[in-house]
Amino acid sequence: MKFSSASLLLAALALAACDTKTATTGEAGTSAATVEKADTAAIDPAAAQTSGTQATATDEANATPAPDPSTISATKAGDAAGILARPQVPILCYHQIRDWTARDSKGAKDYIVPIAAFKAQIKMLADSGYHTISPDQLYAYMTTGAKLPSKPIMLTFDDTDLDQFTIARPTLAQYNYKAMYFVMTVSLGRPHYMTKAMVKQLSDEGNVIGSHTWDHHNVKKYQGKDWETQIDKPTKTLEEITGKKIVYFAYPFGLWNPQAFPELKKRGFVAAFSLAEKRDQNDPLFTIRRIIASGYWSPKTLRNNIVQSF
Secondary structure, three states: OOOOOOOOOOHHHHHHHHHOOOOHHHHHHHOOHHHOOOOOOOOOOOOOOOOOOOOOHHHHHHHHOOOOOOOOOHHHHOOOEEEEHHOOOOOEEOOOEEEOOOOOOOOOOHHHHHHHHHHHHHHHHHHHOOOOOOOHHHHHHHOOOOOOOOOEEEEEEOEEEOOOHHHHHHHHHHHOOOOOEEEHHHHHHOOOOOHHOOOHHHHHHEEEEEEOOHHHHHHHHOOOOOOHHHHHHHHHHHHHHHHOOEEEEEOOOOOOOOOHHHHHHHHHOOEEEEOHHHHHHOOOHHHHHOOOOOOOHHHHHHHHHHHHHO
16 A cells, blocks of 8 residues: 555545544633633733743752653553543644645644744743653653653644654754654655654664654554554654654544553553543543644744643
8 A cells, every 4th residue: 555645645645534532621611712702811820921932950950850651560550540630741742843835734734833833832842831741751650650841842743744853853942842743753854754764863863753653544444464464563663763662652533442552561561642532531641631732823822722621
């Protein structure tokens, strides 16, 4: 089966627009539209006064070093009630970072953040005092209550788009920020997508690489050999590229079902990321919530969505 880069992108955006209408909705049901009208509500009063370009010495001292997830006991990882009781850490999901074109549909623009808007959003996070954390830090916090730096946030990028390397990477570096990149391996080396060398460089620079399947196939539809094609082979590819164990997964379109959890676990994954729908009450580690950072959002609107969604 062959896929062009254009067909992959259009299919992903089209299905995402249809199937993830709750992508900008918080667990308590906060919609993006509601938040946009509430720009003056629930804002951290210190946000505009704190510079977050780098973690302060106090933050570094108070944050717990990220442990290897394999060292955390299965009992703690299985304590759903304890995990759900802890406040959620804000997690943003980005896709494409490029300027809009006349061909981009209204729905697609939610997933395409113009370059200037992206830079303004990241600057807002830094100026508001946010500190990026790794998925290992998040996992330790969720399972053991390990300390995090003040105002933690996690930045994630899906689908392997080239602009995540050429635009996002240098922008984040300005603020000493790191991110999680969920790679769709079918696209590696294709026009407008990252190469294997770029993925390795991101990993070598301290970012974390996760699996996002082979060709963005909906996990809820997997049967038989789909697990090998969509999960096993891509995982092996990413481990060969990075030289590191791949233990984090992001569901295409944010769509999941409980039947996927044991399949992911037996393949060595310790956590999986969805979008903004409610977490599974029995297995919150495999339904970690994120919100899509919309291309329509100003920095102020993004900040309000972060506050009200998590």
